[in-house]
Structure formats: structure tokens, C-alpha cells
Amino acid sequence: MIKKIVSMLAGVMALSACSLMPTESQGEADRRPQISFKATTERVLNSKIILDGIDMGQVGSYLEGDTSLRIDTGSHTLIVASNNRLIYQQSFHAGSGYSRTFTVY
Numbered sequence: 001m002i003k004k005i006v007s008m009l010a011g012v013m014a015l016s017a018c019s020l021m022p023t024e025s026q027g028e029a030d031r032r033p034q035i036s037f038k039a040t041t042e043r044v045l046n047s048k049i050i051l052d053g054i055d056m057g058q059v060g061s062y063l064e065g066d067t068s069l070r071i072d073t074g075s076h077t078l079i080v081a082s083n084n085r086l087i088y089q090q091s092f093h094a095g096s097g098y099s100r101t102f103t104v105y
Helices: 002-018
Strands: 034-039 048-051 054-058 074-082 085-094 099-104
Touching: 074 099, 085 099
Parallel strands: 034 099
Antiparallel strands: 048 054, 048 074, 074 085
């Protein structure tokens, strides 16, 4: 009889050890401004993005619907260059939650 009780208690304890405590996940949405690009030619896909004088990579890395480039809030100057030649330039202001796609020809 005692063996049965000890066995049942061991089983109950084993089962209770497997249960997980409820968890709550909280997160804040990323509200940083973001920009992306529509490239109309292969030359544009391989062009450099220069934001406020800093090389940010190629246009093909930040295509609309795939990946966007997160930026700081504030005023910016965007330049797209191919073979050290300017092919696009735009000044803009980006606030919290700002999202914009630039079409470059």
C-alpha cells in the first residue's frame, strides 16, 4: 500500500515538473524610419546608396517588398551613384514610422 502511494506521488510530481509557467511576451514595434527602392535597370540594382555622405551598400540590397534600410529620424540627403556618376539625388525629412520607396531610373 505504501509503495502504491509513493509511486502515485512520484508520478504526480513528475507530471507537475513538466508543466510550464505561463509567459508573457512584450515588445515594442520598431518605429525607426525606413527607405527602400524600386530599381528599373540592372545598372540601378548595382548602384551605390550614399545617405548623408555614408556608403550604405547597393540598391539591390534594399528592394521594396524584401528589405528596407532603417535610418535615423531627421533630414537626410540621398544619393544613388553608378561608376562614380550621380544618377539620383533627393533630400527628405523622416519622422518616426516614416516609410518611403524611391524609384530610380
